Every structure is written in C-alpha cells, then in structure tokens.
Amino acid sequence: MRDAILVLNAGSSTIKLALYAVPQQGDAKLLCKGLLDAHSAAPHLIIHDTSGAVLFDHRPDQAGHHELIAALLDWTDEFLQGGRLIATGHRIVHGGRRFVSPVRIDADVLQALDALTPLAPLHQPRGLAPIRAIGALRPQLAQVACFDTAFHSDLAPPVSRFAIPRRFEAEGLRRYGFHGLSYQFIAGQLARQSPPLTGKRSVVAHLGNGASLCAMRNGRSIDTTMGLTALDGLVMGTRCGNLDPGVVLTLQRLHRFGPDEVERLLYYESGLLGVSEISADVRTLLASDDPRAKEAIDLFVYRAGAGVAAMAHAMAGLDVLVFTAGIGENSAEIRARIVAELGWLGVRIDDQANAAGRRRISTEASAVTVLVLKTDEEAVIVEGCRKLFG
Known part of the structure; x- marks a missing residue:
C-alpha cells in the first residue's frame, strides 16, 4: 500500500499526467506518466510506466474531460492496489497578483482563477476543466494549484511595469511572466548539479x-x-x-x-x-x-x-x-x-x-x-x- 499524488499538466491542447508515490520521508517516486487528449476528434488516454511500456490505453468513441478523467481515476485506484490517492496537483498558467505559491483549491480559489481567463484564454480554461471534473467525481479529494506566474512574483518596477497610465497598473495590468514551473525546476537542477x-x-x-x-x-x-x-x-x-x-x-x-x-x-x-x-x-x-x-x-x-x-x-x-x-x-x-x-x-x-x-x-x-x-x-x-x- 502506498500514498500517491496525481499531477495534471494541462497544455494548450493535451494534458500531461504523472503519478507519484509519496513516502512520508524521502523523495517522491515517479510511478508512471501519460497523456490525456479530450479535444481531438479521437479522444485518448494513454499511460506508460517509467520504462515506456503501455499500462493503459483508452480510446472511447466519444468523450470529454469528465469521462476521460473518470477513467483515469478508476484506473489509478486499481493501479495503486489498495494504496491511497491523497491529492491531485494542477499546473495553472495564470495566478495573477494573488496566487504566488501552491494553494489548495476550493470554490473561492476556483472562482478567482476563472476570473483570470481573459489574461490566459488559451490555457486557463484547459487548466480548470480537469479541476472541475475531479471536483464533481471526487469532491473529497484534495486538489492543489501550482502557478506558472509564481516564479516571477518578485519582479518589481521597472521590470514589471508597462508604460501606461498608472491607474491600470493598480488594476493588475503589469508584467507577470510564465513558464515559471519549468524555470523553477531548472533553477533547482543548477543548484544540485552545478x-x-x-x-x-x-x-x-x-x-x-x-x-x-x-x-x-x-x-x-x-x-x-x-x-x-x-x-x-x-x-x-x-x-x-x-x-x-x-x-x-x-x-x-x-x-x-x-x-x-x-x-x-x-x-x-x-x-x-x-x-x-x-x-x-x-x-x-x-x-x-x-x-x-x-x-x-x-x-x-x-x-x-x-x-x-x-x-x-x-x-x-x-x-x-x-x-x-x-x-x-x-x-x-x-x-x-x-x-x-x-x-x-x-x-x-x-x-x-x-x-x-x-x-x-x-x-x-x-x-x-x-x-x-x-x-x-x-x-x-x-x-x-x-x-x-x-
């Protein structure tokens, strides 16, 4: 038996997924990775083990996020063999000024993130869709949002500023920066390796x-x-x-x-x-x-x-x-x-x-x-x- 965290990284077209065993002590261990595509004409969920072997290949005739997420959660329960899925973590592209570190998702947080959609129309809806699906399917399962903008949250004027009337900056029109999760990982790699x-x-x-x-x-x-x-x-x-x-x-x-x-x-x-x-x-x-x-x-x-x-x-x-x-x-x-x-x-x-x-x-x-x-x-x-x- 093992506790696990499911990570969903929603891009502009597909969702990358990864399942990690999380011991109370020590590093998380990658168990498997996969891809979920609910937007193409041929919906597809595929999961591979760490060597690349296919563990699960699900190709329904028709499916949206809800159906594919349900299939993913059911498969995860079976794969863990009595272990416990304790949380799902999500990449959210835009956190605005409010969200500068990982946060547990509740109705208030979800509403605030939805309000940021005009600032990331390509990505924000795709990141929030699986959160809503999991919330409907497993309302007691903890969900966590991690933000691409968070790594850049310390940016300050003049770097963060646009040359527009100051009143708009007070409304949040400033430079935020993105790809922060990737940059955070690379910063960690440099610190460890060099x-x-x-x-x-x-x-x-x-x-x-x-x-x-x-x-x-x-x-x-x-x-x-x-x-x-x-x-x-x-x-x-x-x-x-x-x-x-x-x-x-x-x-x-x-x-x-x-x-x-x-x-x-x-x-x-x-x-x-x-x-x-x-x-x-x-x-x-x-x-x-x-x-x-x-x-x-x-x-x-x-x-x-x-x-x-x-x-x-x-x-x-x-x-x-x-x-x-x-x-x-x-x-x-x-x-x-x-x-x-x-x-x-x-x-x-x-x-x-x-x-x-x-x-x-x-x-x-x-x-x-x-x-x-x-x-x-x-x-x-x-x-x-x-x-x-x-």
Missing part, C-alpha cells in the same frame, strides 16, 4: 510550442520575455510574440476586427504557423524546402537571439545559457543557430556535443557556459503539493 553556476548570470531558454526566456540568478527571476499574457516575447508555434500595439489598432480599423477575432489571430493563427503558412512545428519547417518555412525559422531564431541579449542586459552580462523544453532539448540545429546569433557575446558551442545533445555543449574557449537540461514541471508540482500538506 552549485558554482547558481550565482552566475544565467538565461534559460524555454523553447517549445510556447517559448520564453528568463534571466535568472541565485534561483530568482530577474526578468523574462512574457508579460501580462503568454502572447508576449518570442515567436511561438501559433502565438505572435512581441508585437507593435499599433498592429492591433490597424486590424480593428481597417478590417473591423473585434476582440474575439484579434484574440484568435494572435493566439491561434500567428507565430511560426502564420509566417510559414505551413506548420507550427519546428521539425516540419526545418525539413521543408519551402522558402516560407525558412523565413519563419529565421524570424524565430533572430527573436530568440535578440531576447537573450535583452536578458543579458538585465543582469549586466551573461555567464550561462540553458536550453530546455521541446525545441530547446531536442533541436540541435535551432540551438546552433541561436548561438550563432550570440557570437559577439563570446558564446561558442562544440558541434559534436551539440549534435549528441550532451549536457554541456559549449567549448572550453566559450565565454558563456551553454547547457542542455531536460525540464520537468510535473516534479515541481508534486513537490508543491507535498510542501502544502507538510
């Missing part, structure tokens, strides 16, 4: 379908590329990144775009997909001979390089550059191209080490240590749950 690097001026590049940078020192966020929403900063899969606000005004005036149309354009139709008109997937674009694919990649790389330089400015220098997340961990070509943009900073990589995806890919002559580290947001969430419950 303690001398912890105090160095570091930029972490979380490059995936959503992409951002974080300037970090001593495990704290100094600056980041995302702002009020997860639209800002780098070019992303379908999101525009940094954009002249006049573009929105022009769309409204010339094309009569309303708020919903602008939101759909900037969140779902822009970024790599919008520029290439081919795909939001870097792998597809890198393999394509279409000049539009090259132009999209060129823009992605240029903005990433410029962003790293801006983060270095926030710390008056750069000592460490970390690549993480789907693209950062897996695309040697994108890493090489971004580093090439930063040659003027003295950044150099070993091509063989980069191609092999080694932990350290910089040369001995490089003025900046360049690392490739695998992130694990689910591990941060389970530890957040454990700390909350003591």
Whole structure:
C-alpha cells in the first residue's frame, strides 16, 4: 500500500499526467506518466510506466474531460492496489497578483482563477476543466494549484511595469511572466548539479510550442520575455510574440476586427504557423524546402537571439545559457543557430556535443557556459503539493 499524488499538466491542447508515490520521508517516486487528449476528434488516454511500456490505453468513441478523467481515476485506484490517492496537483498558467505559491483549491480559489481567463484564454480554461471534473467525481479529494506566474512574483518596477497610465497598473495590468514551473525546476537542477553556476548570470531558454526566456540568478527571476499574457516575447508555434500595439489598432480599423477575432489571430493563427503558412512545428519547417518555412525559422531564431541579449542586459552580462523544453532539448540545429546569433557575446558551442545533445555543449574557449537540461514541471508540482500538506 502506498500514498500517491496525481499531477495534471494541462497544455494548450493535451494534458500531461504523472503519478507519484509519496513516502512520508524521502523523495517522491515517479510511478508512471501519460497523456490525456479530450479535444481531438479521437479522444485518448494513454499511460506508460517509467520504462515506456503501455499500462493503459483508452480510446472511447466519444468523450470529454469528465469521462476521460473518470477513467483515469478508476484506473489509478486499481493501479495503486489498495494504496491511497491523497491529492491531485494542477499546473495553472495564470495566478495573477494573488496566487504566488501552491494553494489548495476550493470554490473561492476556483472562482478567482476563472476570473483570470481573459489574461490566459488559451490555457486557463484547459487548466480548470480537469479541476472541475475531479471536483464533481471526487469532491473529497484534495486538489492543489501550482502557478506558472509564481516564479516571477518578485519582479518589481521597472521590470514589471508597462508604460501606461498608472491607474491600470493598480488594476493588475503589469508584467507577470510564465513558464515559471519549468524555470523553477531548472533553477533547482543548477543548484544540485552545478552549485558554482547558481550565482552566475544565467538565461534559460524555454523553447517549445510556447517559448520564453528568463534571466535568472541565485534561483530568482530577474526578468523574462512574457508579460501580462503568454502572447508576449518570442515567436511561438501559433502565438505572435512581441508585437507593435499599433498592429492591433490597424486590424480593428481597417478590417473591423473585434476582440474575439484579434484574440484568435494572435493566439491561434500567428507565430511560426502564420509566417510559414505551413506548420507550427519546428521539425516540419526545418525539413521543408519551402522558402516560407525558412523565413519563419529565421524570424524565430533572430527573436530568440535578440531576447537573450535583452536578458543579458538585465543582469549586466551573461555567464550561462540553458536550453530546455521541446525545441530547446531536442533541436540541435535551432540551438546552433541561436548561438550563432550570440557570437559577439563570446558564446561558442562544440558541434559534436551539440549534435549528441550532451549536457554541456559549449567549448572550453566559450565565454558563456551553454547547457542542455531536460525540464520537468510535473516534479515541481508534486513537490508543491507535498510542501502544502507538510
């Protein structure tokens, strides 16, 4: 018999899940991982053990969150063999000003998080849907929210401020930053694996379908590329990144775009997909001979390089550059191209080490240590749950 915590990490389309055994003493132990997709035409729940073997593969003809979550909870009960599921932990993208650490979810918290949906329309509803489903199915099961914005909660003016009338800042219109669970994990990895690097001026590049940078020192966020929403900063899969606000005004005036149309354009139709008109997937674009694919990649790389330089400015220098997340961990070509943009900073990589995806890919002559580290947001969430419950 064993106690366990189920972690649900809701992205823009699917939910990553992980089940951990949680002893009263010692580290949590990963038991299995999986993926839940309730939004595609073919709903699917699949779970693998730590070696990759399939433990559960559920493909109902029709299902929403409620049905797939019910199947997941029932399977978990059986898998634990008399053990106890003591909590579920959830990644919530936006915590606003109120939520800066893990919190147990009740009706008041759920209402407050729902009110933040306009600031994260792509992610917030997806994060709250499984919470509601579990609340209906297992009302006595403790649920915990962990926030992507929390890691950046110490950001203060001028970093946190927009140059708009001050009264709007009082309403909460400020820069929050995101991908905080990933940055928290990387900060912990640096502290454990390379303690001398912890105090160095570091930029972490979380490059995936959503992409951002974080300037970090001593495990704290100094600056980041995302702002009020997860639209800002780098070019992303379908999101525009940094954009002249006049573009929105022009769309409204010339094309009569309303708020919903602008939101759909900037969140779902822009970024790599919008520029290439081919795909939001870097792998597809890198393999394509279409000049539009090259132009999209060129823009992605240029903005990433410029962003790293801006983060270095926030710390008056750069000592460490970390690549993480789907693209950062897996695309040697994108890493090489971004580093090439930063040659003027003295950044150099070993091509063989980069191609092999080694932990350290910089040369001995490089003025900046360049690392490739695998992130694990689910591990941060389970530890957040454990700390909350003591």
